[in-house]
Amino acid sequence: MERSIRFDLLANRDINKETFVEPWPEAGLIVADSPYDPQPSISIDDDKVVEMDGVPRADFDALDLFIVSHALDLDVAVAAMAIPSKEYARMLADINVPRQDIARLIAGCTPAKLTDIIRHMNVLEMMMGLAKMRVRRMPANQAHVTNWREHPALLAADAAEAALRGFAEVETTVRIARFAPFNALAILIGTQTGRGGVLTQCSVEEALGLRLAMKGLTSYAETLSVYGTELTFVDGDDTPWSKAFLASAYASRGVKIRFTSGTGSEALMGRAEQKSMLYLEARCLLVVKGAGSQGVQNGSISCIALPEALPGGVRAVLAENLLASMLGLEVASGNDALASHSSIRKTAKLMLQFIPGTDFIFSGYSAIPKRDNLFGGGNFDAEDFDDYNVLQRDMQIDGGVKPIREDEALDIRRKAAEAIQAVYRELDLPAISDEEVAAATVAHSSDDMPERDIVPDLEAADRFMASDSDFVAVMRALQRGGFSEVADNILEMGRQRIAADYLQPAAIFDADFKVQSAINDPNNYTGPGSGYRPQGQRWKDIQAIPQAKPPTGFVEPHVGEPLSRLVEIGPAARGRGKEVVLALGPAFGRVLGKTIGGLEHEEVLKAILSGIAGEGALARIIRVYHSSDCAAIGFVGARLSGSGIAIGLQSRGTAVIHQKDLAPLNNLELFPQSPSLTIATYENIGVNAARYALGKSTVPVSVKIDNGARLRLIVKTALLHRRETDEVCPGQAPVECLFDWEPD
Numbered sequence: 001m002e003r004s005i006r007f008d009l010l011a012n013r014d015i016n017k018e019t020f021v022e023p024w025p026e027a028g029l030i031v032a033d034s035p036y037d038p039q040p041s042i043s044i045d046d047d048k049v050v051e052m053d054g055v056p057r058a059d060f061d062a063l064d065l066f067i068v069s070h071a072l073d074l075d076v077a078v079a080a081m082a083i084p085s086k087e088y089a090r091m092l093a094d095i096n097v098p099r100q101d102i103a104r105l106i107a108g109c110t111p112a113k114l115t116d117i118i119r120h121m122n123v124l125e126m127m128m129g130l131a132k133m134r135v136r137r138m139p140a141n142q143a144h145v146t147n148w149r150e151h152p153a154l155l156a157a158d159a160a161e162a163a164l165r166g167f168a169e170v171e172t173t174v175r176i177a178r179f180a181p182f183n184a185l186a187i188l189i190g191t192q193t194g195r196g197g198v199l200t201q202c203s204v205e206e207a208l209g210l211r212l213a214m215k216g217l218t219s220y221a222e223t224l225s226v227y228g229t230e231l232t233f234v235d236g237d238d239t240p241w242s243k244a245f246l247a248s249a250y251a252s253r254g255v256k257i258r259f260t261s262g263t264g265s266e267a268l269m270g271r272a273e274q275k276s277m278l279y280l281e282a283r284c285l286l287v288v289k290g291a292g293s294q295g296v297q298n299g300s301i302s303c304i305a306l307p308e309a310l311p312g313g314v315r316a317v318l319a320e321n322l323l324a325s326m327l328g329l330e331v332a333s334g335n336d337a338l339a340s341h342s343s344i345r346k347t348a349k350l351m352l353q354f355i356p357g358t359d360f361i362f363s364g365y366s367a368i369p370k371r372d373n374l375f376g377g378g379n380f381d382a383e384d385f386d387d388y389n390v391l392q393r394d395m396q397i398d399g400g401v402k403p404i405r406e407d408e409a410l411d412i413r414r415k416a417a418e419a420i421q422a423v424y425r426e427l428d429l430p431a432i433s434d435e436e437v438a439a440a441t442v443a444h445s446s447d448d449m450p451e452r453d454i455v456p457d458l459e460a461a462d463r464f465m466a467s468d469s470d471f472v473a474v475m476r477a478l479q480r481g482g483f484s485e486v487a488d489n490i491l492e493m494g495r496q497r498i499a500a501d502y503l504q505p506a507a508i509f510d511a512d513f514k515v516q517s518a519i520n521d522p523n524n525y526t527g528p529g530s531g532y533r534p535q536g537q538r539w540k541d542i543q544a545i546p547q548a549k550p551p552t553g554f555v556e557p558h559v560g561e562p563l564s565r566l567v568e569i570g571p572a573a574r575g576r577g578k579e580v581v582l583a584l585g586p587a588f589g590r591v592l593g594k595t596i597g598g599l600e601h602e603e604v605l606k607a608i609l610s611g612i613a614g615e616g617a618l619a620r621i622i623r624v625y626h627s628s629d630c631a632a633i634g635f636v637g638a639r640l641s642g643s644g645i646a647i648g649l650q651s652r653g654t655a656v657i658h659q660k661d662l663a664p665l666n667n668l669e670l671f672p673q674s675p676s677l678t679i680a681t682y683e684n685i686g687v688n689a690a691r692y693a694l695g696k697s698t699v700p701v702s703v704k705i706d707n708g709a710r711l712r713l714i715v716k717t718a719l720l721h722r723r724e725t726d727e728v729c730p731g732q733a734p735v736e737c738l739f740d741w742e743p744d
Helices: 005-011 062-071 074-082 085-093 099-106 111-119 123-133 152-164 177-194 206-214 230-235 240-252 277-290 313-326 343-354 382-395 406-426 434-442 454-466 471-480 484-499 536-543 552-558 601-614 630-640 679-693 709-726
Strands: 042-045 048-052 140-144 169-173 199-203 220-225 256-260 295-297 330-332 360-366 566-571 579-584 618-623 645-649 655-659 669-671 735-739
Touching (some): 048 062, 062 230, 062 240, 062 277, 085 099, 085 111, 085 123, 099 123, 099 313, 111 277, 123 313, 123 343, 152 169, 152 177, 152 406, 169 177, 177 199, 177 406, 177 471, 177 484, 199 206, 206 220, 206 240, 220 240, 240 256, 240 277, 256 277, 277 313, 313 330, 313 343, 330 360, 343 360, 382 536, 406 434, 406 471, 471 484, 552 709, 579 601, 579 630, 579 679, 601 618, 601 645, 618 630, 630 645, 630 655, 645 679, 669 679
Parallel strands (some): 140 169, 140 360, 169 199, 256 295, 579 618, 579 645
Antiparallel strands (some): 042 048, 566 735, 618 735, 645 655, 655 669
């Protein structure tokens, strides 16, 4: 079979490494609108729900019973269910309807009703709804910090850098379960070195996670998974009530708690019961609300490849984030697991949360390389920091982080590595060497770290967990080791646990350890001019990417002394014979001395004149003062040329071969790709101009097209042209120039 070259190339694009599948409702492989999804309904008798979404109370499963007992506001349920779903959809997208009015009614909506509301909304409308329904006014971000070697110095250094970059929460996990206490310890020390008040967690088995929290090594948890069918819950050895009890256990110890859910988990576990992923997620979210959790990590999370294999999968992920915010839950909106091989697709998915903003735009931005991420990779990782910072700057959007300089990163990484080195020394744990500290300071991944014997570390971790040592012992070790500021931050984290204000919905700490939450910083978006937007110092911080240079820095390397061998000798007259006029811009060789490609103006002149002379033609140089436009410069030169042929040359190197009987914006040859022009190219331009003047057959000069030049150099182009334009004298006539040179 004949193959299309284009289709063959397309087949090897990153997007075609993905898996795509047609919907199969019977297996739960459908993201929304399954023919088996129930229709919304509710019946209440004597303050008891006797029917919900077509299911009588006698047939309720555990989730139904939990939802009607703990999640629905029965005082508004009948009225809320009577409002058409399309009307809710319009209210969500309408900037004139306050979020409080919608939230009051949504509290009475059943899972099928919540799903039906979404059915009427497109992606843009859902983003509008999410911008309004987010519970905290200011978006934030969470980072993943892990490494394959589970090296404590590297964990501390990476956590410190993540904190300095502005992440409000940092999460770690383990490759070897016994490492949990030391991994939690490392990111605690690291974050509080980078910036006091960053919340941390270690994602491990829930009982172990609670023990770590009780030792003060972690301050939040989000490992409490919930599912949308009863049998999936049973497979997980849990029920909605056991999850609620565990959440209470965390909260009673002053630990912030989020649940985890997400489209696709039930289908992945073979227990979808023919329902759509979004409907099952609506059930999950009502369980989360009923359990009293202040928030949820949702957005498909580790299942993301499953909904993305289906039509509308990314839309469904946005929909579940919106549903959670409608229910008043803090939303950590996924974007953590690798969602696509395609950089276009993964970025497009991110935009659905990045643009409207969520409480945590990532439930784990991989602040380390993908290969070190023990959560299974990252949708964005440490190698994308600069890209993400530029996205914030491009759109004036607060994505929860800020740019930092290399020297700042090195300083904070070194300090964090030295701090954990001191703690290990003071607590008589296996020593961290100076070599390990130095490596962690500059490392990108665990590949850059020296080998470490993990057996003594594991034995020490076991002893630490069995002992009475806790964050107080860590704090004292830091004080003895000379890191009193880090110790003070850890002490303040302990004090804040007693105050427990950060158990409020969507709570984070600002730089002064003040809680910012849905209680004292509620989202007040009601359309243009309202809500949160980065301003003042925060906007300055977002703008300050290290790559940005002062505008003058682009021009200074091209400014030079006037060419001593290029002398103006009087007014330019019309020429005679078969000459070629070389018409220069007003700044060429006077103020500017190099082309945009870095070629010396003197060498460019010599090359062009050599090309003209080599063909046996005469050359005459003039300078045009009344315009800086390349076409105008060449047009003036052509009208003054005896042969009617001229070369127009701007200071940045753009050139044109013009002919006097052509329109000003027409020409014989144009060379706009000035960064690609070489000395040999300029010589060939001179050759061709001479051949035109002498009436010889001429093959146009070929110049390699660089499609990336505009991206790299458009700012420099604009500034160099501006500098040339500064030298324009509108009323001044062209002048004759003499260039004293000898052919090479």
